Amino acid sequence: MTAATVIVIGYRLGRAHAAWRDLRSAKRDIPAKRKLAWGHTRPLVWGALFLLGTFVAAAYDAAH
Numbered sequence: 001m002t003a004a005t006v007i008v009i010g011y012r013l014g015r016a017h018a019a020w021r022d023l024r025s026a027k028r029d030i031p032a033k034r035k036l037a038w039g040h041t042r043p044l045v046w047g048a049l050f051l052l053g054t055f056v057a058a059a060y061d062a063a064h
Contacts, residue, residue: 012044 019037026033 009044009047012040012047016040016044 019040023033023037
């Protein structure tokens with residue numbers, strides 16, 4: 001499970017970084033590139049928030 005999580009997070013980070021790098025290098029078509037970049041970044045952010053929430057819930061449960 002941990003190995004799969006690391007692979008998925010690494011893939012998401014790589015795609016999000018590449019999408020934003022493409023946006024910065026684009027001279028035209030910026031709205032489409034921005035939409036693509038946010039399309040890769042949004043799932044990464046939601047996944048990170050979900051993971052953080054899971055850790056907080058587990059810590060709270062362990063403390064009580």
